[in-house]
Amino acid sequence: MGTQGTDTDRQADRASWSERSEAEHEDLLSELLKPLRLTGVFDSRWHVSAPWAIEGDAEQSCAVLHYIVEGGCWITGDGHTPIELRAGDLIVFPTGVAHRLSDRPDRQGIPLKAVLPERKAGTSGEIRIEGTGDESRLLCAGLHYDASAATGLYHALPWALVLDRAQVDREPLLRDTLRLLASADRPVEPGDRLITLRAFEMALVLALRPLLRELAGNPASLPVLRHPGISRALVMIATRFAEPWTIDSLAREVGMSRSAFTAAFRELVGESPARHLTARRMQEAARLLTETSLPQSAVPARVGYQSAVGFHLAFRKWYGVTPGEYRSGVASAA
Template sequence: MPDLLGELLAPLRLQGVFFSRWSARAPWGVRSEDEHCAVLHYVVGGECQVLLPGGGSVVLRAGDLAVFPRGAAHALADAPGTPTVLLDQVIPDRKAGTHTVREITGPGAAVVFLCAGLHYDELGDSPLYRALPAMIILDRDMLRAEPLLDHTLRGLAAEGQDEEPGAGLVALRAFEMVFVLALRTALRNLDVPTARALRHPGVSRALFAMYTRYHESWTIESLAREAGMSRSVFSAAFHELVGDSPGRHLAGRRMSEAAHLLRHTSVPQATIPELVGYGTPVGFHLAFRRWSGMTPAEYRRTSRSEPQARHVPGRQDAGR
């Protein structure tokens, strides 16, 4: 069976992890704005509340894991209504590849939890990835049914691990594994569009082809054959489950790969159209400009002259 989840996550190109260990006593509260990374919270002991911008809250108890695939704004606190402090004021420098310990003192109940921010290349977050819920909660019972995920989290939470040789690198790699395992668990157990698309036998085959063989000369008809479905049934099912047409989704996959080649490699610009499945440079040029708002040459020049800038295109229709 094709590893569609692996291919879905591969374009994200995880680039590093910042993680922190917190020990807090009530009253306390920390909030974050939209982060440009996936965020994980794992409660080691005690309990806390996830406070959402709309006013809702979710209790996290010992052994629960919260995942924010796109780093949506939220807060953690001992209780709803507790004043919160902006995370940037508590930890102003959260570079990938580093970690820290924070303690908040108070007279109330104690909680210990781990937080991690997984930085990835936003050019790789496909419509399927963006269709994931803003927040995913995996409770203790669900984690215990996934031994590898559960044991990895318990190992990360073990006391004294921060002092072991190589502990930082081990923790960084472990959190990356937790992220992948958590998404796999969520997609197996939750009824969300991304999960339904990955479970659909025909649509999943077409998606796997798009993610692994995007350079081939696909048409809607050939993708439907790959899925083992008629053109009309395939197009309707794909749009319902993915939220996009097959042509736009394939174009988006090609464009994100082209943008990666332009920004991060020295591959000659003239060879990129063929590498990402375009028969003519003119067709690629027009499609890339519609997708990014820039010509390929402008995109390469801008990306390299401003390496810290976030060049995330508007993802307009790049072709059908």
Template sequence: MFDHDVLTDLLHPLHLTSVFHSRWVVRGPWNVQGDDDECAVLHYVLRNRCFVTIDGKPPIVLHEGDLAVFPYGTAHTLGDGSTEPTQPLESVLTHRRLGSSATIRLGTEGETTELMCASVHYDPAGEPPLYRSLPAVIVLDRHMLAQEPLLTRTLECLVPETERAGPGSQLIALRAFEMVFVLALRVALQNRTTDNPALHALIHPGISKALSAIYTDFEQPWSLHTLARRAGMSRSTFAKTFRDLVGEGPAQHLTRRRMREAVRLLTDTSTPLSAIPQLVGYQSTVGFHLAFRKTIGDTPGSYRQRKHRQPRHGTRTEAMAATS
């Protein structure tokens, strides 16, 4: 469909690291509220149906065989559609250790609903600039899944596989849920499941080429002119279309991609400070320092010293500044 793979370019920096998965066997009435999470969340309905509510919006009905994907773990309520008071997820899942699993049983009345759920964790510092512009939830109904044999078979095989315990179980579960996550996003792109500007940007014949260049060749001296030429569009049309679909101009998007890489180099490597500007596309050290301070709110040297004194999980706030 495409002569380049912008979805791979978008997802490659995420570095999915671990998964917690659970099997839910519930009867009404039930409603469970989850908070914003630092992961991708998947809900696959195995039996009956359930309702998903986000931020007070009308509920989304998930029927048997439907899959819902929350790319960045947006807070939502999962339930049977009743007016039963919600329980916080923490009271239902008191211990969620990464790499483990659980079975949840709730309620004693009415029909039984069964779900397979997963939280697929990634390094938040790896979120590309466009990632949080994706839809908060992507729903693929059973009819759409029926046209995707690889995704369907992976989901079907996951059910018995997640109930096994043996050598390699954690890695197998992570890779299987990772495949479901990527395949679901691909289906959403190919079928345009929602009128979301970011999804349209990823499939736009010109803008997607520019995004691939920004994500994979950010160290190159891109300008509005060269990015427009890569997109095969006039500068004015390219600039307007890019802003309409991506939500910001090409220069700002490129800067945030470069800052994300700078944060990674400062946090995870011992690359000399003097080498980082050129590695992320700046010929001028002064220009790099100004851009870094404006985006992150600190100098590169001070940022590195502070991060190396903190636990790795303490980097989320500053890392997100480069991608939000």
């Protein structure tokens, strides 16, 4: 009887640990992989007939998405297995990795800049390639974001994230937003570019949501989720950044030595725990300065700084301007 009770207790403990682990993974993904607020979008509509192939450059501080409206294409990247996409599929490149789009995976392409020499954020373009083979239509976009808000975990995402047609259809708002954006005959009205920017921002949010759920369900696809200590530390930094953390206290909280914690964190996240903590605090400080009317003097304590001078110096080092200049600069731009 005592053995059965012990086994039952162990099963309950394992179930409880599993539930906590899943909850922490969800917290981690929801807090740290929130899509970055976009600063600009270049969108284009492609009408192509085989044979065709276009080489896209790597984009800095820019996510890239391709939505297949009709037909299909192949996506090829260095060192990666080619991906075939059909009508209704969506692919997102979180960090804008260079890749080729083509009607066949082995076809050599022409540079994107040869067919779209100007791709400034806030503008649109069109590509037409006439061939004798199958026709395809695509919606493509470069989604520019503030690089200072990109965490190491965001950069650790897979090079490409794919939602097939069935997955897109299970997100009706995403599907309808993409179809509207892909429409070539949308009327041009006052404020159209701002609406387009926010529509693409919403599409990115809606696309990443099911993809991140999938990552949470399969931790092996994102190595940091396999390490209980580091994933827990990331949740704490994401949600409790205002506490007076030190590297020693973070390491103790997750049951690791300082040296082991620092080494594992840097290997899995791609940056030191100190820099990751600073990045999260600066991200929240920027949000408070631009999206709220909170007095500037109250911001340091809200993001974990005991000293206003220390916060001021850290903010200026991070953004290149003082908190006051940052707030007034954003207001002027708006």
